[in-house]
Amino acid sequence: MNYEKLTILPCHDPEEAKSIFETLIYEEAYLLLVVLGKDSSAKRILELGTKAAGNKQDPSMVVWISEPEVVADTLSNLQDPKRFLNNLSSIRAFALSITDEVVDVIKVQEKPLNILRVWKSFMLALKG
Amino acid sequence: MMKYVFTLSLFLIIGLETAFAQSVWKLKEQRPNNKLYELDSSLAHHNVDISSLIYIQFDKNNIRRKLLSASNQEVEVEMLINKIQLLERITTQGLKSIPEYTQGMDAYAKAKNIEEKVKIVETMGQSFATLALELMYVAEQDPELSHMLNTNLEKVASTGFANSFTVLLQTTKEYVSGLENKLSQLVQKEGLYIQLAATLHSSKGGTGQPIHIDGFDHIKPPEYYDPYELNLVLTDEQIQELEALKRTCDSINTIGIPALIAQKKEQLRGNLKKILLELDSLVTDLSDQTKQIEVSDIPVESIRIEYKTFKQNIVALQTAINTLYTKYFEDDLSFAMVFQSSFLAEIRNIMQQTDLIYNNANKINRLIDESTASVEENVDSAMGFLNKTLEEFGIKQINLSKKKMNILYSELTGYRSFNEISRLTASFSDKIIKKDLKDLPDQAILNIKHYAGYREEGDNIVMEMRGGRKEQKPKTIEAAYFSLVKTQPHFVTNVGIAFVRPNGANEKFTAVVSSNTLFKFGTQAKNTFYRKYIDLGVGINVATLNFNADNPFEFGAAVVLSAFNDYLIGGYGYNFTQGKGYLLVSIRVPFLHKELIY
Numbered sequence: 001m002n003y004e005k006l007t008i009l010p011c012h013d014p015e016e017a018k019s020i021f022e023t024l025i026y027e028e029a030y031l032l033l034v035v036l037g038k039d040s041s042a043k044r045i046l047e048l049g050t051k052a053a054g055n056k057q058d059p060s061m062v063v064w065i066s067e068p069e070v071v072a073d074t075l076s077n078l079q080d081p082k083r084f085l086n087n088l089s090s091i092r093a094f095a096l097s098i099t100d101e102v103v104d105v106i107k108v109q110e111k112p113l114n115i116l117r118v119w120k121s122f123m124l125a126l127k128g
Numbered sequence: 129m130m131k132y133v134f135t136l137s138l139f140l141i142i143g144l145e146t147a148f149a150q151s152v153w154k155l156k157e158q159r160p161n162n163k164l165y166e167l168d169s170s171l172a173h174h175n176v177d178i179s180s181l182i183y184i185q186f187d188k189n190n191i192r193r194k195l196l197s198a199s200n201q202e203v204e205v206e207m208l209i210n211k212i213q214l215l216e217r218i219t220t221q222g223l224k225s226i227p228e229y230t231q232g233m234d235a236y237a238k239a240k241n242i243e244e245k246v247k248i249v250e251t252m253g254q255s256f257a258t259l260a261l262e263l264m265y266v267a268e269q270d271p272e273l274s275h276m277l278n279t280n281l282e283k284v285a286s287t288g289f290a291n292s293f294t295v296l297l298q299t300t301k302e303y304v305s306g307l308e309n310k311l312s313q314l315v316q317k318e319g320l321y322i323q324l325a326a327t328l329h330s331s332k333g334g335t336g337q338p339i340h341i342d343g344f345d346h347i348k349p350p351e352y353y354d355p356y357e358l359n360l361v362l363t364d365e366q367i368q369e370l371e372a373l374k375r376t377c378d379s380i381n382t383i384g385i386p387a388l389i390a391q392k393k394e395q396l397r398g399n400l401k402k403i404l405l406e407l408d409s410l411v412t413d414l415s416d417q418t419k420q421i422e423v424s425d426i427p428v429e430s431i432r433i434e435y436k437t438f439k440q441n442i443v444a445l446q447t448a449i450n451t452l453y454t455k456y457f458e459d460d461l462s463f464a465m466v467f468q469s470s471f472l473a474e475i476r477n478i479m480q481q482t483d484l485i486y487n488n489a490n491k492i493n494r495l496i497d498e499s500t501a502s503v504e505e506n507v508d509s510a511m512g513f514l515n516k517t518l519e520e521f522g523i524k525q526i527n528l529s530k531k532k533m534n535i536l537y538s539e540l541t542g543y544r545s546f547n548e549i550s551r552l553t554a555s556f557s558d559k560i561i562k563k564d565l566k567d568l569p570d571q572a573i574l575n576i577k578h579y580a581g582y583r584e585e586g587d588n589i590v591m592e593m594r595g596g597r598k599e600q601k602p603k604t605i606e607a608a609y610f611s612l613v614k615t616q617p618h619f620v621t622n623v624g625i626a627f628v629r630p631n632g633a634n635e636k637f638t639a640v641v642s643s644n645t646l647f648k649f650g651t652q653a654k655n656t657f658y659r660k661y662i663d664l665g666v667g668i669n670v671a672t673l674n675f676n677a678d679n680p681f682e683f684g685a686a687v688v689l690s691a692f693n694d695y696l697i698g699g700y701g702y703n704f705t706q707g708k709g710y711l712l713v714s715i716r717v718p719f720l721h722k723e724l725i726y
Contacts, residue, residue: 029236029239029246051285052292054286055286057237057288059233098249099250112278115285116264116277116278119260119281120261120264124261126289127253127254127258127261
């Protein structure tokens with residue numbers, strides 16, 4: 001796991017978690033891959049995501065929200081013209097562009113789940 | 129199933145965009161001064177030196193693809209070719225997008241606020257991301273490529289987007305090379321061959337002269353000719369022109385220029401009329417013959433459609449000829465109308481209509497050829513009759529008319545268009561070798577200098593590559609057209625009418641025949657405007673004068689300057705027989721001595 005590219009939201013402290021998440025979205029210029037949940041597929045995406053996020057120079061970051069309900073409000077307020085986040089329970093991760101728009105989702109059952117798939121999410125975020 | 133249809137459409141649609149965009153060769157021109165120039169392979173037409181060597185570097189991959197495309201209609205092959213072309217484009221453009229992204233990220237690191245950073249990412253990462261995504265979409269439909277990309281990305285992903293994309297593109301290149309091998313095997317299985325031929329076409333018309341290309345034909349090269357050599361001896365053609373000019377001079381000196389121009393115009397008008405009448409009679413004949421066969425009599429649909437268009441085009445041409453004839457020839461209108469642009473437009477319209485009929489006729493013949501079985505079964509039927517009509521009568525006659533119309537148009541406008549050049553073809557006689565694709569060398573030379581024989585500025589060379597399966601008729605894969613220009617300094621000799629005025633108070637200008645030997649400066653082949661229209665020259669004019677009416681053999685020489693492609697020549701000379709100086713002005717008026725002869 002590349003921890004330089006990972007931000008773990010402190011879900012035991014909902015206020016702090018929300019604050020960090022909103023700072024990353026609205027006050028920093030990052031392409032974000034937001035990973036939801038704590039099952040094995042979420043952990044697999046975390047591993048692949050922190051690797052696919054590249055190096056320090058790339059404007060990319062992975063955010064892990066092990067308990068998505070703590071930031072439910074923030075999630076519901078995201079720009080999501082294609083309504084990717086309508087059914088959160090079926091989603092394991094999603095990508096946000098530099099202008100904070102949801103541009104891709106990785107579903108729970110999605111296969112193959114490999115580094116190429118996660119890299120594609122970052123490229124969709126980069127394209128915006 | 130949907131996935132398959134999507135992939136198929138993706139490759140076919142994207143493939144169409146690039147399928148024939150890539151050239152099968154790269155061309156370089158070596159001029160007589162040994163300088164090498166790369167010719168733009170995206171263009172079909174090039175101006176080259178009259179004594180150049182054209183180096184042809186073959187792109188075997190593109191040749192193979194085009195041959196397979198031309199010879200094999202199977203969707204799988206088409207898809208394979210399109211996929212290769214698509215991936216090659218992504219690789220080339222992708223590699224170019226990486227530096228822009230890296231530069232953008234340097235700026236991102238230095239940016240001071242969020243707005244600036246957002247703007248940088250939005251602009252500098254666009255083409256990078258678009259091309260990366262294009263590659264992802266192709267990989268999603270291709271498990272083998274996807275597996276290769278994933279394996280290599282695993283190894284380098286943490287080194288950054290730029291490096292990862294570089295590795296993905298290198299992997300794609302390796303994958304494409306594997307696809308090329310598959311294609312190569314297909315070529316061997318299909319037994320494909322190519323032919324390369326070049327033909328020199330004189331700007332004066334006539335049949336073309338095949339040019340030998342080492343390794344590609346058994347053509348015997350003609351005698352070596354150096355167009356840059358200073359040759360003071362007049363050619364047979366120039367001597368004939370001198371004799372004709374002598375008669376013109378006599379007319380000018382006796383009846384005067386206005387009367388002579390009127391006479392020549394009338395001659396031109398007569399020739400125009402003659403061609404139109406000939407063409408009208410040919411089309412009427414065709415119309416009568418095709419009236420015997422109804423469209424519904426044609427048993428094969430593709431031929432029926434073509435035949436229907438053929439009949440419609442015949443009617444359209446007849447109407448166009450009648451309109452032109454009534455408007456300009458039936459009434460006794462001023463001949464000045466002939467030089468109006470509307471007149472030329474109508475001539476062009478007739479040329480286009482003639483062309484359409486010729487193409488229809490050719491297509492019908494080809495379609496009949498391709499469906500031999502049907503023709504044999506219907507030998508006495510409409511198809512058999514149609515075949516006979518078109519083969520024995522139609523095409524040859526229409527082609528003759530087409531040529532006449534082209535000469536007429538060139539004479540009227542003084543212009544040879546690229547449209548006309550692009551209609552020229554290379555001749556593929558049985559001396560052109562059918563070369564197995566595996567025996568194709570990396571390079572060939574079109575040696576205009578040594579193998580093209582006698583040629584003049586303004587002549588054109590067509591080089592054409594054909595190919596296909598051994599048992600099939602070959603198809604054109606690519607063609608290049610070269611217009612010949614003298615790019616190096618040289619001398620020219622020409623003949624023309626000059627007006628001379630001896631020194632003295634009451635002397636007048638009289639017309640005489642003369643010959644010029646002029647030095648011409650070098651020019652770039654690209655700049656044909658200078659050569660065609662400005663073309664300055666300096667040299668000597670030699671004239672047979674007649675200052676003294678009793679002595680028809682007076683001889684004079686003058687130092688002259690020429691401009692506008694020798695249409696205007698002026699200078700000062702000395703009559704050696706009479707011991708008297710004279711002024712000389714020469715203005716070339718094409719239709720004064722050029723006649724339309726059929």
